[in-house]
Amino acid sequence: MARFRIDLEYEGTRYSGWQVQPNARTVQGELFGAVERALNVRQYDVQGSGRTDAGVHALCQTAHLEARTSLAPPLLRQRLNDALPADINVLGVDRAPQSFHARHDAVARTYLYQVSRRRTAFGKRFVWWVKDPLQTRPMQAAARFLVGLHDFRSFTAASEAQTRVKLEEARIDEDGDLILIRLTASHFLWKMVRQVVGVLVEVGRGRLPPQQIQTWLGTFSPEPAKLTAPPSGLFLERAWYPGEKRASDSRPLLRV
Amino acid sequence: MARFRIDLEYEGTRYSGWQVQPNARTVQGELFGAVERALNVRQYDVQGSGRTDAGVHALCQTAHLEARTSLAPPLLRQRLNDALPADINVLGVDRAPQSFHARHDAVARTYLYQVSRRRTAFGKRFVWWVKDPLQTRPMQAAARFLVGLHDFRSFTAASEAQTRVKLEEARIDEDGDLILIRLTASHFLWKMVRQVVGVLVEVGRGRLPPQQIQTWLGTFSPEPAKLTAPPSGLFLERAWYPGEKRASDSRPLLRV
Known part of the structure; x- marks a missing residue:
């Protein structure tokens, strides 16, 4: 599994916050879907530096992504953005050490x-x-x-x-x-x-x-x-x- | 009848342009409704400096309003904004000479x-x-x-x-x-x-x-x-x- 640091911005208006929930549109949930479609994987993890509430935006939220992929970070960024709705935008993707945890390390x-x-x-x-x-x-x-x-x-x-x-x-x-x-x-x-x-x-x-x-x-x-x-x-x-x-x-x- | 110069901004996303049309949401149509509700009048006119197309915005559109009212311009502005949707905002209202025409004079x-x-x-x-x-x-x-x-x-x-x-x-x-x-x-x-x-x-x-x-x-x-x-x-x-x-x-x- 490879680990990446992902920096992203989003307009929270349409979302029930960051944290994935059943039967609700969330930013983390959209990222899950984008990772599945962009990388064609079922085993992966995306964790943010913290939760944002419904309607709250992010100028720069940081998350880590763990997934099996050989894509270079710029291409991974492009693939994710192509799979994400317009109000969520990946600003940057970087390789991160296996130990990097967006929440614990912040x-x-x-x-x-x-x-x-x-x-x-x-x-x-x-x-x-x-x-x-x-x-x-x-x-x-x-x-x-x-x-x-x-x-x-x-x-x-x-x-x-x-x-x-x-x-x-x-x-x-x-x-x-x-x-x-x-x-x-x-x-x-x-x-x-x-x-x-x-x-x-x-x-x-x-x-x-x-x-x-x-x-x-x-x-x-x-x-x-x-x-x-x-x-x-x-x-x-x-x-x-x-x-x-x-x-x-x-x-x-x-x-x- | 009194005449006013009205400067306004709007986000055009939700509108079928400036010009009033039957069965379509337009900026001029919203202004007509706002004037009727704010001034409780049926005889009035609102003309813009020009039309903007569907989805086009205005940082500052100028219009003239002709209506029977004794409201001072600042209060008129407030009443109009209270009656307008959030994506249309009257920036300023000023008394204008009877001859002022937003389109012809621009x-x-x-x-x-x-x-x-x-x-x-x-x-x-x-x-x-x-x-x-x-x-x-x-x-x-x-x-x-x-x-x-x-x-x-x-x-x-x-x-x-x-x-x-x-x-x-x-x-x-x-x-x-x-x-x-x-x-x-x-x-x-x-x-x-x-x-x-x-x-x-x-x-x-x-x-x-x-x-x-x-x-x-x-x-x-x-x-x-x-x-x-x-x-x-x-x-x-x-x-x-x-x-x-x-x-x-x-x-x-x-x-x-």
Whole structure:
């Protein structure tokens, strides 16, 4: 069996998330089908760096593929793309060591959330349009409270035992009418990014003081769940592997 | 009756073009419905600077609205947007003199065509993805032949008597994997932009010499029609009115 690293982008709108499920269209399920058709194999595995929820996109998701094939990576990439629907696109294929595991080996993930301050005819699938005026300064102040090792039990839909997460970066950039929120951590809890974004936007609206976010770190509150941001604005921007330089990207989307 | 200038953007994917038609979803038809609901009127008119075909988008289409209303322009804009589907967005509303006519008064139109040299998960609706390698230099050389007053009878699907058009600008910019083709003229013939783009891309592929375009200006050829580019990559970028400064925009799309 040969092992490959696969980097891919996808528009999540039509999918019930990454993870393969019976009777639902998922990104992993589409990859399974593409591998079967492109390589004519039945024994293979495709694992991603992590799951994305229904409607969530990826600018660069990383997966490993294990399959019996002698195809060179560029041809494998082309074959997979020919077999995939238009909203899933393999950006690159590289040979990987047998030990490479997209989920276990990833040391961090960066998520990008796009908030739009204007209605847009082209971007509905890719932004959360917030009608109320938003002030980014208090949002940035609130974001600073998030960085570091904290208990994010107020910011997840999961009833996980371990809710401590070390957030490496929480960055808020403006680009015209867009507000770009980027969070980087070794791992994220279920719905954590969307609940954090929902609270940050509430701060930007002036309905919550930035310090509120500090209060909710450690002391459980059901409020962040009620503010959960919609999936349309969320992108897995990148999974990071050992030795990769963490270059922060502040370019806006979508350059197609 | 009051008269307004309306600037709007739309994603044309779901529409059978601009022009209202029975039994078809059109942008003008959606505007009619929005005006009726937003203003609760039955007597009104909405005319655009020109038609766009099925699947063609607009970054900025200009229209005039005539209706009996005392709403201030910002509120009118909001009401219209509340009544419009998400893929049509009114960018601005201004009071206009009674004599203002969006089509008759426009002195020029600029169209943008986006060719992508890579497959993209997000951009299928907004580009023409060309798999073959494209050289922009010969495309630019071919584009220079287009500028000026020429007979474009080879570059239209219409059987119009008058096929002479003065092309003011034909500009080709690269932005990463995108090739942005912009054409400006006082008016365009039916399907002219898409046929010109189809020929330019054929030149970029190396299958036609740039001089071929010169041959087809004036001497009728059925070839450009066969090369017609798909509507997905085409945007009405702007209609120009007297006194407006013609600032060329070279920014790429889509900044949402």
